[in-house]
Amino acid sequence: MIKTRLIRLLADAQKYIYLQVLFDWLALFCQTAIIFSAVTIIEKLYTNTAEIQNYIICGAVVACALIIRYILDKLSAKMSFLASANVKKVFREKIYNKLLQLGTSYKEKVSTSSVVQMAAEGVDQLETYFGNHLPQLIYSLLAPVTLFILLSFVNLKAAVILLVCVTFIPVSIVLVQKIAKGLLSKYWGSYTELGDSFLEKLQGLTTLKIYSADDRAADELDKESEHFRKITMKVLTMQLNSTSVMDIMAYGGAAIGIMFALLEFANGNTGLGGTLLIILLASEFFIPLRKLGSFFHIAMNGMAASDKIFALLDTEQPQNAGKKINGTVESITVSNLNYAYTADRKILNNINMEVGGKGLVSIVGTSGSGKSTLAAILMGRNKNYAGSIQINGTELSEIDERELMNRITFVSGDSHIFKGTIRDNLLLGDRNATDSQMYNALSVAKLDDFVKKCGGLDMKISENGSSLSGGQRQRLALARAVLHNSQVYIFDEATGNIDMESEEMIIDAIKGLSKTKAVIQISHRLANVIDSDIIYMLSGGTVAEKGTHKQLMEHGEKYSELFNYQSELEGYKTGEGTNE
Numbered sequence: 001m002i003k004t005r006l007i008r009l010l011a012d013a014q015k016y017i018y019l020q021v022l023f024d025w026l027a028l029f030c031q032t033a034i035i036f037s038a039v040t041i042i043e044k045l046y047t048n049t050a051e052i053q054n055y056i057i058c059g060a061v062v063a064c065a066l067i068i069r070y071i072l073d074k075l076s077a078k079m080s081f082l083a084s085a086n087v088k089k090v091f092r093e094k095i096y097n098k099l100l101q102l103g104t105s106y107k108e109k110v111s112t113s114s115v116v117q118m119a120a121e122g123v124d125q126l127e128t129y130f131g132n133h134l135p136q137l138i139y140s141l142l143a144p145v146t147l148f149i150l151l152s153f154v155n156l157k158a159a160v161i162l163l164v165c166v167t168f169i170p171v172s173i174v175l176v177q178k179i180a181k182g183l184l185s186k187y188w189g190s191y192t193e194l195g196d197s198f199l200e201k202l203q204g205l206t207t208l209k210i211y212s213a214d215d216r217a218a219d220e221l222d223k224e225s226e227h228f229r230k231i232t233m234k235v236l237t238m239q240l241n242s243t244s245v246m247d248i249m250a251y252g253g254a255a256i257g258i259m260f261a262l263l264e265f266a267n268g269n270t271g272l273g274g275t276l277l278i279i280l281l282a283s284e285f286f287i288p289l290r291k292l293g294s295f296f297h298i299a300m301n302g303m304a305a306s307d308k309i310f311a312l313l314d315t316e317q318p319q320n321a322g323k324k325i326n327g328t329v330e331s332i333t334v335s336n337l338n339y340a341y342t343a344d345r346k347i348l349n350n351i352n353m354e355v356g357g358k359g360l361v362s363i364v365g366t367s368g369s370g371k372s373t374l375a376a377i378l379m380g381r382n383k384n385y386a387g388s389i390q391i392n393g394t395e396l397s398e399i400d401e402r403e404l405m406n407r408i409t410f411v412s413g414d415s416h417i418f419k420g421t422i423r424d425n426l427l428l429g430d431r432n433a434t435d436s437q438m439y440n441a442l443s444v445a446k447l448d449d450f451v452k453k454c455g456g457l458d459m460k461i462s463e464n465g466s467s468l469s470g471g472q473r474q475r476l477a478l479a480r481a482v483l484h485n486s487q488v489y490i491f492d493e494a495t496g497n498i499d500m501e502s503e504e505m506i507i508d509a510i511k512g513l514s515k516t517k518a519v520i521q522i523s524h525r526l527a528n529v530i531d532s533d534i535i536y537m538l539s540g541g542t543v544a545e546k547g548t549h550k551q552l553m554e555h556g557e558k559y560s561e562l563f564n565y566q567s568e569l570e571g572y573k574t575g576e577g578t579n580e
Contacts, residue, residue: 006126006306009094013086013130020079020135021142023072028143028284030069032150035280037061043273084131091123091309098313110312112199114192118312122305129302133295140288147285154274158261162278162285165253169289172245184304187235190228192308197224246293250286257282322400325407326392329487329518330357332378337387339373347373349541351387354534355488360514362521362529365538366562371522374538375492378520380404409486413496415477417465423457425476429483437483444512445479446505447472471502478509488518495528503528526563527570535559 007014037058044050095118102110144166151159201208201217208214261278264270270278337351348370355361363371376382377389380401389396391407418425426438433441438457442448450472451459465473474494481489491510495503507528513519514533521529529535530549537545537552537559544558552559 005310006129010087010090010130012090013083016079016083016086017130017135017138020076020083021138023076023079024135024139025142025146027069027072027076028146030065030072031284032147032281033065034062036277037065039273039276039280042276043271046272080131080135083135084127087127087130088123091126092119094313095119095123095309098315102315110315114196114308115312117192117195118305118309122309125302125305126309128295129306133292133302136288136292136295140292143288144285147281151278151281154277155261155264155270158257158264158270158278161260162253162257162282165249165256166285166289168249168253169246169286169293172242172249183231183235183238185307187231188304188308190224190231194224194228197221243293246290250290254282254286257285322403323394323398324403325394325399328357329407330392331355331390332488332518333388333390335388335390337374337377337385337389339370339377339382339385347541348377348385351538351541351543353536353543353546355518355520357487358514358516358518359533360511360519360521360531362523362532362535363538364523364526364529364535364559364562365544367524369538370541371524371538372492375410375490375520375522378490379408379410407486408488408490409481409484410490410492411477411481411494413474413493415474415480417461417468417473417476419463420461421457422451422459422461422476425461426457426480426483429480430485433483438479441479441482442476444482444509445475446509447475447479469499469502471498471505474498474506475502478506482509482513486517488520489513490520490522492522493524494521495523495525526559526566537562 041050041054041058044054095115099115144163148159148163151162198221201221205214208217258279261270261275261282265272265275332355334351334353337348338346339348340346351370351374353361353363363374365371373382377385378396380396380399383397385397391399396404418428422442423438426441427433429441430437435457439448439451442451451457461467465476468476478494489510494510495506498506510519510521511531521532523529532549534546535549535552536543539558545552545555547555553563554560
């Protein structure tokens with residue numbers, strides 16, 4: 001059970017595996033020396049020819065062999081650890097680098113829980129494969145051949161019998177492997193699905209509670225858990241049965257070899273010493289393969305995990321030439337842009353727009369008009385678009401993603417705030433930022449006074465900023481974006497679901513940024529885009545209108561209708577829209 005791709009991928013671990021096998025093989029010679037010395041003494045006692053020097057020599061040999069074997073066992077364990085550590089390092093780096101290559105759109109290819117399972121338990125299973133199973137597999141082939149050569153000088157027939165019986169164990173392992181492969185594939189599939197479901201329900205627990213749907217979600221999770229339990233029990237049953245089969249093969253083979261040795265002794269073909277040597281070494285023929293069997297099922301899990309890992313590593317990634325953007329961003333030109341998630345679900349249709357080197361460009365429209373999809377495309381998350389998007393004349397799909405991230409900063413309505421401190425989160429925007437620069441960024445976001453009152457930059461923040469209000473979280477995300485100091489900013493519903501005071505602060509900050517930066521603002525609330533240099537009104541995935549707020553209101557079409565409708569609603573909410 002050797003996967004050549006795994007071996008090639010982990011070339012550095014091979015030297016540790018070979019050294020581990022070498023140390024185990026030398027330890028076998030030590031074991032043989034101990035048994036041979038004991039047999040020699042027993043035979044001399046049987047023939048009444050033992051002398052004091054025989055005991056001394058025997059004791060010295062046994063003592064030396066035990067010391068050497070102890071050292072070899074320690075070295076073997078060390079090589080196993082080094083091989084395992086190398087496997088963990090290489091595979092987790094491969095997974096991490098692949099996610100970086102997939103970029104910000106990695107979730108379209110693989111779920112988060114699958115990545116976590118592969119990088120954690122999946123890699124741990126492969127650690128056992130390389131640290132234990134593979135060295136044991138090689139040693140299990142080497143040990144019986146070595147013992148066969150040694151015992152053939154004692155009794156060739158008995159040595160042949162033992163060697164033949166040893167082959168029954170690999171045959172049984174191969175048969176079990178064929179049965180186990182499909183079952184373990186189902187096991188990992190069920191395990192991944194359960195992880196996906198658990199993570200989704202955990203993340204949405206508040207929503208489930210609000211709608212009193214947590215009991216139903218728990219029942220669904222119970223059903224999935226029961227399905228996983230049944231598959232797990234099938235795997236354990238298969239493991240137990242295969243272990244019993246291998247035990248029968250091992251002990252049965254050793255018993256056959258011992259009986260044949262006794263028969264040869266009875267027939268006078270082997271002396272007492274030779275017979276005892278065969279009897280005591282018979283188990284050494286089978287112990288390595290029996291030990292291999294104990295690692296077999298973990299190794300099979302590793303093989304199943306490796307299939308999942310290789311599926312991720314083989315995932316097609318966005319192809320680009322890794323081009324750079326020449327100079328500062330002076331223009332973003334969108335020409336005849338079309339995008340569809342599926343063949344029958346077209347989102348954007350023939351979009352044309354211009355963004356200059358600075359100024360405020362707003363994209364508005366009703367829900368489902370394609371605003372957020374357009375923002376994701378501009379950020380390079382969806383590169384399978386038709387048409388053209390050029391930044392300073394370079395096609396967006398050809399620009400290196402890191403280059404794009406350095407030039408464009410994206411701030412959404414649910415920007416993630418990490419557990420730690422205010423400082424930790426701000427340093428993501430600029431790892432070299434000074435305290436003064438961080439406070440300046442907080443000042444732009446109108447959050448500096450709050451931070452100073454609550455302990456300064458080392459103020460503790462809970463997971464996802466749960467210790468902050470919605471407006472404070474969003475203003476912290478804005479301050480982080482300001483520190484990033486990119487040339488283009490995209491704000492996608494950056495003021496959604498926050499209080500009016502925070503919304504006004506963020507809108508003021510966005511307007512301030514637009515004086516020196518190119519700012520693209522996506523908003524469903526038209527009151528926030530009145531001061532834009534140009535507004536693009538999307539409807540049904542197309543640009544229905546464009547112009548300044550004044551121009552669009554004078555046209556009296558979709559934009560003005562939506563603006564007046566929202567104004568009436570907001571006026572009604574405050575009592576200003578009534579005639580009373």
